[in-house]
Amino acid sequence: MTDRQKRIFMGLLVGIGISILIHVGTRIPGAMLNDLFDSYEYKSYDARMKSKASFSEEASIDEVVIIDIEQNSIESLGNYHEWPHAYHGQLTDIVSSGNPKAIIFDIIFDQKGADNYYLVEALASNQSESSPELQQVTDQYLIGHDPSRFVWSTSQSTVTHHALVFENSDSINFLYAMDQLPEAYDAANHVLEIAPDVASR
Incomplete structure (x- = not known):
């Protein structure tokens, strides 16, 4: 085997070894490689999103209201x-x-679940007489929880x-x-x- 063939063979072995290491290292939860690749992916994702939004005019976000x-x-x-x-x-x-x-x-x-709402609604409908204060609280609850x-x-x-x-x-x-x-x-x-x-x- 010539020196060139040996170098090619060793390069293949090193490449296969690194590939196996990465494959195994990214399959283990909490492994350092996972954190490393996730960090790179998050940073590259941010860079890609910024690049895509580069066409936006400055202050154009003022047209969007975030609640x-x-x-x-x-x-x-x-x-x-x-x-x-x-x-x-x-x-x-x-x-x-x-x-x-x-x-x-x-x-x-x-x-x-709306069990409480339907219970209050049923109780309110079956009340022949109730105080104005209780009726007001009941109405507020039914409106706010419909x-x-x-x-x-x-x-x-x-x-x-x-x-x-x-x-x-x-x-x-x-x-x-x-x-x-x-x-x-x-x-x-x-x-x-x-x-x-x-x-x-």
């Missing part, structure tokens, strides 16, 4: 995961009154959009792959019309 769930709201209303969906319905109505071009929720809304309010507010708005989560199929957990769209699904309501010159950027 954030901040600490004051959490201290006043509790953990936002526990907020009634009716709160977001009221917010949708208030923001829609300003005629925005779009309202986009970057929140995944899990289905909430489980259909958010759905109704969204349906009345033509500019409200919600985030969607697409999970991988998992037959063990009864998440089967769909072979067709559900009959009640209206795809037109989930399509954003983007100008061709903007979409091509």
